[in-house]
Amino acid sequence: MTTMAQESDVRRHELAGFLRSRRERITPEQVGLPRGRRRRTPGLRREEVAQLSAVGVTWYTWLEQARDIQVSPQVLDAIARALLLDSSERSHLFALAGAADPAPGTPCPTVTPGLRLMLEQLEPIPACIQNSRYDILAHNRTYGRLLCDLDALPPEDRNCMVLAFSNEDWRAAVVDLAASNRMMAAKFRASMAEHLAEPAWKALLARLESSQEFREVWARHEVVGQGGKTKYIDNAHVGLLHLEHNNLWLGPTAGPRLVTYVPLDAVSRERLEKLQALASAGV
Template sequence: MTSLPVSRQNGPDERRRELAGFLRSRRERLQPEEVGFAPGGRRRTPGLRREEVAQLAGVGVTWYTWLEQGRDINVSAQVVEAIARTLRLDRLERNHLYTLAGLPLGPVSAECGGLPPSVQRMLDNASPYPGLVLNARYDVLAFNDAYCKIMLDLTQIPVEERNVLWLTFVTQQWQCSFSDSESIKLHMVAGYRAASADHLGEPSWQELTQRLLAESPEFADLWNRYDVAAPSNNVKVIDHPRVGRLRIEPVNMWLTRLGSARATIYTAVDDESEAKFRRLLED
């Protein structure tokens, strides 16, 4: 991947910009009638007005406006909680808001640079199920042979490009495609944005984001929605060019002593998919 210039803005400035954009996106999705206001006449912007959010949260209009403009002002946990309730944020969105406001809910684990051999043995023993280990940035840290034969042969991908976001939005090398790819992509970008709140200002995260924005309009569109999400275990359907439809269910396991790394094993949902898994490994 060709390196792009990395923003030189410092961490606090970027965190405030991210906080401003997130608040604005959540405000604009909430309709006046949902919170007891009359729909009224024409509005210049979608959703609630800033003064309506301030009124419901019990804060000053000027103060809230400054917060949404990304100004350097003090924010207390009590006020952030009031804003979260006003904007009807779910648990993950609320946690994201706290992190962006500089009020993390708990200690942040350090990134893990390497994996012990036992993790690779676990992946190998998961065969015929495809498995891999990702960090919070979606970098691939480890994978098994089943993943290469069923999903994507990562041995043919340069190490510096083994990032699931990059492979999804930029490269064209997948052996199979998800039938609900749009929903999966949206959820993936939302997961990346949620994780990035703990890494604002870090060069490696900034560089990956800037590369994706430059190379993929689709990623840019999803990124600008400011959605956040957590990894899911929902059943997925993929269309494999050699064996047809596979129904799989991911099992996520967090490797708690290895920072934010998680192992994902894709299990077969039914006997037909199980048989296809084994057929692909035997070929």
């Protein structure tokens, strides 16, 4: 058996055991089902989970038996809801299944209350927390108005790569857009090397490839490591900003990071303070 096949087998058995343990801890009353008088199974029966998830009983049984079957993110989402999984359990379920979570609004366990407080206290310095896939997991108000109105976008669109190649407000704010996007694509390729088989990364790449500009840049096969640099951003509300872009890693370098944009002159500092006031006022 190859290493990849062994890993797949281990994942299936871990998934099966996890599903059984979550099913057995839930009472019928918790999900609005009658207990009945002849219940011997602790928690829910398999057919009850199948019923709540709107999937076939045989199919769900195979899943708990670690059979080698394909499972879609939508079905995993339904099972997660039926089993009343919390955010950490839900993330674990999708990780074991090797699937991308179709509910991007699910709270991210990476962003703790302490990190959110830190983002607020960094004002007026624009700051956000990103993962290695460039998803914006959290941001402060100034960052939310730095390049576009992030709060007006659905969570699934809050990704720097997607915005850089498709959002007109973001693109208008970036000075020397072509060079910036080429650099971002090179960093993204370097980050993706460790995640080539992961569904979430493949789905993002497929979405980006709808852009002709991205396809042309991607075809260069350039790679660049992560690092800080100075940037000019032409903000729609306060004008030109001269900023230093920095990354502070919150774990391994392939994991989440705190991204900040520190003003490099007094004018940029004053303009960021004005941007913060505008953001606070809801402008």
